[in-house]
Amino acid sequence: xxxxxxxxxxxxxxxxxxxxxxxxxxxxxxxxxxxxxxxxxxxxxxxxxxxxxxxxxxxxxxxxxxxxxxxxxxxxxxxxxxxxxxxxxxxxxxxxxxxxxxxxxxxxxxxxxxxxxxxxxxxxxxxxxxxxxxxxxxxxxxxxxxxxxxxxxxxxxxxxxxxxxxxxxxxxxxxxxxxxxxxxxxxxxxxxxxxxxxxxxxxxxxxxxxxxxxxxxxxxxxxxxxxxxxxxxxxxxxxxxxxxxxxxxxxxxxxxxxxxxxxxxxxxxxxxxxxxxxxxxxxxxxxxxxxxxxxxxxxxxxxxxxxxxxxxxxxxxxxxxxxxxxxxxxxxxxxxxxxxxxxxxxxxxxxxxxxxxxxxxxxxxxxxxxxxxxxxxxxxxxxxxxxxxxxxxxxxxxxxxxxxxxxxxxxxxxxxxxxxxxxxxxxxxxxxxxxxxxxxxxxxxxxxxxxxxxx
Numbered sequence: 014x015x016x017x018x019x020x021x022x023x024x025x026x027x028x029x030x031x032x033x034x035x036x037x038x039x040x041x042x043x044x045x046x047x048x049x050x051x052x053x054x055x056x057x058x059x060x061x062x063x064x065x066x067x068x069x070x071x072x073x074x075x076x077x078x079x080x081x082x083x084x085x086x087x088x089x090x091x092x093x094x095x096x097x098x099x100x101x102x103x104x105x106x107x108x109x110x111x112x113x114x115x116x117x118x119x120x121x122x123x124x125x126x127x128x129x130x131x132x133x134x135x136x137x138x139x140x141x142x143x144x145x146x147x148x149x150x151x152x153x154x155x156x157x158x159x160x161x162x163x164x165x166x167x168x169x170x171x172x173x174x175x176x177x178x179x180x181x182x183x184x185x186x187x188x189x190x191x192x193x194x195x196x197x198x199x200x201x202x203x204x205x206x207x208x209x210x211x212x213x214x215x216x217x218x219x220x221x222x223x224x225x226x227x228x229x230x231x232x233x234x235x236x237x238x239x240x241x242x243x244x245x246x247x248x249x250x251x252x253x254x255x256x257x258x259x260x261x262x263x264x265x266x267x268x269x270x271x272x273x274x275x276x277x278x279x280x281x282x283x284x285x286x287x288x289x290x291x292x293x294x295x296x297x298x299x300x301x302x303x304x305x306x307x308x309x310x311x312x313x314x315x316x317x318x319x320x321x322x323x324x325x326x327x328x329x330x331x332x333x334x335x336x337x338x339x340x341x342x343x344x345x346x347x348x349x350x351x352x353x354x355x356x357x358x359x360x361x362x363x364x365x366x367x368x369x370x371x372x373x374x375x376x377x378x379x380x381x382x383x384x385x386x387x388x389x390x391x392x393x394x395x396x397x398x399x400x401x402x403x404x405x406x407x408x409x410x411x412x413x414x415x416x417x418x419x420x421x422x423x424x425x426x427x428x429x430x431x432x433x434x435x436x437x438x439x440x441x442x443x444x445x446x447x448x449x450x451x452x453x454x455x456x457x458x459x460x461x462x463x464x465x466x467x468x
Contacts, residue, residue: 019066021045021437022058026071026404027418030394031078031379035371037419043076045400048213048437052396073408074431075418077374078393079137079401081381082348084248084286084307084336087141087157088115090123091462093344101254101316105184108341111467113189117151119461124160126458129446130346131337132166134427137401137435138381138391139166140307140336142248142286144173144223146191146199154203158216165440165448167214167401169385171221171248172203174236177229182264184226193232196222197239204243212390213399215436217245224250225269226260230276237277246386247278251285254318258290270295279304284384286336287312288326289319296322300329305384308376310354311345312338320362323355327372334381352377352423370423400437403430 021044028041030053042058044051052059089112096107124141131139141157154172161168174196177183183190191199200220208218220240222228228249240247252258252269265272270291273279279298284305291299299306308321326333335355340346352373359368382392390399407418411426422428433441440448 018046019064020051020062021067021069021400021434022062022065023069023071023076023402023404024057026074026076028053028076028394029371029374029419031375032393032395043394043402045402045434045437048400050394050396050398050400050402053394069404069432071404073406074404075407075422076394076402076404077422078378078391079403079433079435080135080348080377081334081385081387081392082131082136082139082337083284083334083381083384084309084338085127085139085141086143086339086341087124087127088112088120088143088145088153089339089341090126090346090458091115091119091465092341092467095341095467099316100256101318102184102256104316104342109186109189111465112145113147113186114465115145115147115150115153117153117156119465120153121156121160122454122458122461124157125164125449125454127340127346128161128164128166129449129451129454131348132164132433132441133430133444133446133451134347134349135403135405135430135433136348137167137403137433138169138385138387140169140171140219140248140385142171142173142221142223144175144221145189146174147189154207158207161216163449164446165435165438167391167435169217169219169387170207171219172200173221173223174200174232175223175227176232177227181229183228190227193229193235196232197235200236201239201243204245208243208245210244213436219246219248221248224253224257225272226257233273233276233278240282247280247283249273249278249285251288252290252295253287253313254316255290268295270298274298274302282386284332284334286338287318287321289313289321291322291326296325296329296331299326299331303332305332305334307336307384308333308355309336309338309343310351310358312336312342314354314358315342320358323359323376324363324367332380332383333376334384335377347427348377350427356423370417370420373423374419400434402434404432405429406431
C-alpha cells in the first residue's frame with residue numbers, strides 16, 4: 014500500500030508568488046504535499062488538513078520561490094581574491110595556469126563551498142559551468158554532482174570544454190585545452206550517465222563549450238548537434254567584453270551574436286552568460302529565437318565588463334535570470350545580493366525606471382527558471398509546482414522599518430533565511446545549513462586552496 018502524503022503547512026507570512034499576475038498576500042499560507050505545492054492563499058491554512066507533519070509559523074517572514082542561479086564556476090571558490098584589478102582577458106591569463114592544476118578532490122570541496130554559500134542565501138537550484146579538465150585530473154563533473162546531491166540542492170550541471178589553444182588563435186594556453194573529439198566524447202558520456210529529464214528531477218545536464226575565444230567553430234557546431242540529438246540544453250558565454258567583440262570581428266568578420274547564430278547557438282534551448290555588449294540587432298535576434306540570458310551584475314562590475322541592457326532585453330521578451338558567476342570574479346559567492354545589485358546597476362545605467370524591486374525578484378526566480386527551461390516546475394509559488402520555497406526573515410534590525418516586504422528583500426541588507434525547502438525538504442533553517450557542517454566545509458576548502466598553491 015502506498016505511503017500517505019505528508020504535508021508541511023506554512024502560515025502567517027507575507028507571500029510573493031512571482032506568478033504571471035505577481036500575486037501577493039500580506040498574510041497568507043502555503044500547503045506542501047510531499048515535494049509539491051498543494052495550495053496557497055490569504056489567511057490561515059484550511060481546517061481539516063490530514064497528515065500534517067510540520068507546521069511553520071511564518072510571522073515576520075516573506076515567502077518567495079527559491080532562487081535560481083543560472084551561471085557559476087564552482088572550482089573558482091579556491092582562487093578568490095586574485096587578479097584584483099584586471100579585466101577579463103588579463104584576469105583569465107593570470108588564472109589559467111593556476112586552474113590547470115585542479116583535480117577531483119579540489120573540485121569536490123570547491124563545489125561544497127560554493128553550494129553551501131548559495132544555499133545559505135536562498136538558492137534552491139543552481140547551474141555550474143565547468144570547462145577546465147586537466148589531464149589525469151579525475152572525474153571533475155562527477156565530484157560536483159556528488160557535492161550537490163549530498164547538500165540537497167537541485168542541480169543543472171553543464172559539461173563545458175575548450176579546444177582552441179593559444180597556438181591556434183585562442184586565449185587559453187595550449188596545456189589548458191582538450192582535443193575536439195575528447196571533449197565531445199566526454200560530454201556525451203556525461204549526458205548518458207547523469208541527465209535526468211523526468212518531472213521533479215534533481216539533476217540535469219547541459220552542453221557548454223566555454224566561449225568564442227576558447228572554442229573552435231567546429232566544436233560549437235558539433236556540441237549544438239549533440240545537445241539537440243540528446244534533448245538537453247546549451248550554455249556558453251557571449252558578448253561579455255569589448256575585447257570579445259573585437260576578437261570575433263577580427264577572426265570571423267562578425268559580432269559574437271551573429272557568429273554564435275551561424276554555428277547553431279541561438280534558440281529556445283540556449284542560454285548565455287553575461288550578454289553585456291548587445292546592440293538592438295543582437296537583442297532582436299535573442300528575442301526572435303527565444304534565447305535566454307544569465308545576468309551577472311557583480312562579476313560584470315568586478316571585471317569592468319560593462320552593464321548588460323537588461324531592461325531592453327525584458328521589454329523584448331527575452332528570458333533573463335541572475336547568475337553569481339565564478340567566485341574568482343564575485344568573491345561573495347551569493348545570489349540574493351545580486352537582486353539588489355541588478356537593480357542598482359541597471360538604474361545607474363538606465364535611470365530610476367530601469368528596473369523595479371519586483372522585476373529584480375522575478376529575475377532571481379522565475380526568470381532563472383525560464384532561462385534553464387524549468388519554468389513549468391520552478392520559479393513561482395503555484396499549486397502543482399515543486400516545493401522549492403524560501404522564508405526570508407524581515408522583522409529584524411535590517412528590515413523591520415521597510416513596510417513593503419519585497420522592497421525589504423531587494424533593497425535592504427542581505428536578509429537571513431529562516432527556512433529553505435528544496436523538493437519539500439528543509440536544507441537551511443535560521444540561517445544555517447542543515448545538510449552539512451559549514452565549518453568543516455570551510456576548513457576543507459581552505460586546505461584544498463593551499464594545496465592548489467594559488468598565489
